[in-house]
Amino acid sequence: MDLNFACKYPFTEEGKQVIIENDIQISDEMAERGVNRIVAALNRELRPAKPVHLSDQLIEIGSYGAARMLLAHLKNRYLINKFAIAEAKKASSLMSLENSENLEKLREELGIAPKEFGGKLVLPIEAYVKFSPRAIEYRLINRNVKGGFVEVNQREIIRLMEEGVKMKVEKVGRFPNAPETIRKYSERLMKLVPKTAPSKMSFKEGDNPPCIEKLLETAKKHQNLGHQGRWTLVVYLINKGMPYEKILQIFSNFPDYDERVASYQIKHAIKREYSMPACGMMLSYGLCMANCKIGNPLRWKAWKQKKQ
Amino acid sequence: MEAEKAMILKSFSDYYKQAKITVPFVEQREFGVGGFRKKIESRHMSFASLSALKNYLVQDPPLYISHSIAYYKYPEATPMENKDWLGGDLIFDLDVHSGMFLTSEEIEEVTNDAIKLEDILKEEFGIKDEEMLRVFSGGRGFHIHVNSPQFRKINGDGRREIADYVSGAGLDLGKFFEKADKYRMVGPKRSDWGYRGRFCRIIQKTIEEKPSGIHRGLKKEEEKNKVLACMEDGNWSKTPIKDIVERTVRVAEKEMRLETVDVDTGVTIDTKRLIRVPNTLHGSTGLVAKKLDRFEGFEPYRDALAFGNEPLKIKANQDLPEQDFAGETMEKIEKGEEKGVPKSYGTYLILKDAATLV
Numbered sequence: 001m002d003l004n005f006a007c008k009y010p011f012t013e014e015g016k017q018v019i020i021e022n023d024i025q026i027s028d029e030m031a032e033r034g035v036n037r038i039v040a041a042l043n044r045e046l047r048p049a050k051p052v053h054l055s056d057q058l059i060e061i062g063s064y065g066a067a068r069m070l071l072a073h074l075k076n077r078y079l080i081n082k083f084a085i086a087e088a089k090k091a092s093s094l095m096s097l098e099n100s101e102n103l104e105k106l107r108e109e110l111g112i113a114p115k116e117f118g119g120k121l122v123l124p125i126e127a128y129v130k131f132s133p134r135a136i137e138y139r140l141i142n143r144n145v146k147g148g149f150v151e152v153n154q155r156e157i158i159r160l161m162e163e164g165v166k167m168k169v170e171k172v173g174r175f176p177n178a179p180e181t182i183r184k185y186s187e188r189l190m191k192l193v194p195k196t197a198p199s200k201m202s203f204k205e206g207d208n209p210p211c212i213e214k215l216l217e218t219a220k221k222h223q224n225l226g227h228q229g230r231w232t233l234v235v236y237l238i239n240k241g242m243p244y245e246k247i248l249q250i251f252s253n254f255p256d257y258d259e260r261v262a263s264y265q266i267k268h269a270i271k272r273e274y275s276m277p278a279c280g281m282m283l284s285y286g287l288c289m290a291n292c293k294i295g296n297p298l299r300w301k302a303w304k305q306k307k308q
Numbered sequence: 309m310e311a312e313k314a315m316i317l318k319s320f321s322d323y324y325k326q327a328k329i330t331v332p333f334v335e336q337r338e339f340g341v342g343g344f345r346k347k348i349e350s351r352h353m354s355f356a357s358l359s360a361l362k363n364y365l366v367q368d369p370p371l372y373i374s375h376s377i378a379y380y381k382y383p384e385a386t387p388m389e390n391k392d393w394l395g396g397d398l399i400f401d402l403d404v405h406s407g408m409f410l411t412s413e414e415i416e417e418v419t420n421d422a423i424k425l426e427d428i429l430k431e432e433f434g435i436k437d438e439e440m441l442r443v444f445s446g447g448r449g450f451h452i453h454v455n456s457p458q459f460r461k462i463n464g465d466g467r468r469e470i471a472d473y474v475s476g477a478g479l480d481l482g483k484f485f486e487k488a489d490k491y492r493m494v495g496p497k498r499s500d501w502g503y504r505g506r507f508c509r510i511i512q513k514t515i516e517e518k519p520s521g522i523h524r525g526l527k528k529e530e531e532k533n534k535v536l537a538c539m540e541d542g543n544w545s546k547t548p549i550k551d552i553v554e555r556t557v558r559v560a561e562k563e564m565r566l567e568t569v570d571v572d573t574g575v576t577i578d579t580k581r582l583i584r585v586p587n588t589l590h591g592s593t594g595l596v597a598k599k600l601d602r603f604e605g606f607e608p609y610r611d612a613l614a615f616g617n618e619p620l621k622i623k624a625n626q627d628l629p630e631q632d633f634a635g636e637t638m639e640k641i642e643k644g645e646e647k648g649v650p651k652s653y654g655t656y657l658i659l660k661d662a663a664t665l666v
Contacts, residue, residue: 124458
């Protein structure tokens with residue numbers, strides 16, 4: 001059992017085994033650190049801890065377990081997604097410095113198995129489309145594809161693994177009978193969660209075209225959006241006449257929301273008066289959902305009314 | 309219309325008595341059936357075995373029957389979340405927009421697309437021949453069912469990436485190029501796969517056959533070789549032509565369209581879609597949604613007939629043009645005219661609301 005490995009990557013099977021084999025019970029200290037782990041995720045503090053001593057390592061692994069218990073008990077999608085992103089980013093920064101043996105272990109666990117094919121480093125298509133982030137350069141159409149494989153480089157593999165960790169961590173099961181420690185620290189955690197986020201969104205169903213509905217749905221589910229998706233959404237909402245404060249409220253639903261950054265981006269977009277990308281552009285961003293052939297997403301309402 | 313309905317249901321039932329229907333993992337599929345009102349009138353049905361399905365088709369033949377592309381633990385359960393999705397075939401739907409009959413040009417067009425799609429699936433997606441089920445839709449095109457464990461678990465977003473890839477949706481050739489530094493433009497190279505490789509093949513062919521289509525200067529051997537050398541290692545700064553990217557992109561864009569296939573993305577991305585059961589009848593044509601060994605040479609009005617040539621007396625509801633059907637040329641029929649026609653043709657017309665029984 002590699003304690004060091006389990007400590008760095010507590011979401012792995014090895015992390016789980018350490019908890020079982022050492023019969024780790026969630027102590028106050030672990031729960032406390034679990035709370036801190038989640039709060040750090042909310043504040044985007046992504047530096048991984050570096051415990052040296054054995055006992056400290058065990059507590060660190062336990063704190064991950066405690067954090068997951070807290071999240072399972074609270075069933076708060078926003079917190080879960082924030083936590084998953086932070087854990088994935090932490091793992092990613094460690095993975096890029098990792099030795100090949102540990103990397104291999106992680107790849108196997110995540111189901112990302114690159115191999116040599118036709119003289120290139122590749123991933124099977126199904127793994128690639130499962131783990132690739134939503135960015136234009138990762139779209140399958142822009143990639144080298146052959147024989148069921150997609151060419152990737154080492155940097156991209158780490159990025160896909162980060163996505164894999166996020167997907168693993170965000171799978172939080174039910175936890176109906178949480179022990180007293182978890183209940184107590186859940187309350188403490190909720191007191192520390194900033195009150196500003198996230199806000200409820202209200203839109204009439206069918207007000208927006210399917211592509212925009214999908215972007216809003218992502219916000220509602222507290223999932224992250226790629227750069228193009230986020231930019232498109234801002235431009236759409238501005239063009240629909242939505243005030244700055246309301247757009248900011250919608251953006252507060254994204255797990256990687258940072259008020260300072262989002263505020264700058266929205267204000268910048270308002271100032272520059274960007275025009276809404278046409279449907280063709282939406283297609284190339286990979287954001288077109290229904291091919292409704294209306295030319296521009298902003299025409300949706302007029303088109304729908306005409307159709308009725 | 310009652311007489312027509314009875315005749316059609318009897319004919320469908322007779323067809324199913326001898327039809328060979330196979331559905332892989334039949335017990336894990338949801339079924340949906342349709343009748344004279346709608347293509348899908350009820351769904352969430354399931355059959356424990358192929359013989360149960362066959363019995364149903366003979367005894368109570370629907371006009372349309374579709375099965376889920378998905379495998380479910382509980383195919384009958386509702387709502388959909390309770391079915392427990394286990395995976396699904398990867399489906400491609402190719403259609404032409406057609407009038408009363410498919411023209412030979414439309415058949416040729418959709419057949420060529422199907423062949424092109426087959427090639428992309430084999431070459432680029434590594435799908436084996438035996439993992440592909442080729443089916444005439446019974447209507448206006450073809451379906452390809454990919455039954456490969458590799459693709460079974462891909463979700464809707466992943467399937468969209470695949471559909472967009474084959475249809476070229478969102479293809480932006482300019483994005484293949486990027487400035488590596490102040491002096492170097494990096495772009496596609498000949499050893500690349502996918503659309504980048506195609507881009508190079510198109511440019512190479514143009515340089516060899518009609519270099520002035522890119523730039524007048526490329527008539528000179530020396531300049532030509534410089535562009536060819538760019539595609540060797542992907543360093544596109546070897547040619548002095550400043551706007552080489554714009555010029556090559558313009559040329560390749562036109563040709564590239566010929567290499568994409570216009571699949572119905574909505575079908576491919578839907579992991580809970582119902583799709584016509586192969587070898588069953590299509591209720592709008594009476595043709596068999598026939599399993600095919602190959603697309604080449606398939607003629608729907610010759611090779612997908614379910615009924616024989618025994619005459620059926622019909623009365624036309626509209627003017628009907630001359631049409632090749634069942635290996636013969638059907639004469640023009642005027643509105644209101646009564647005529648004896650082969651049963652397969654008569655059924656087709658009745659289901660299209662273009663004729664009634666006499």
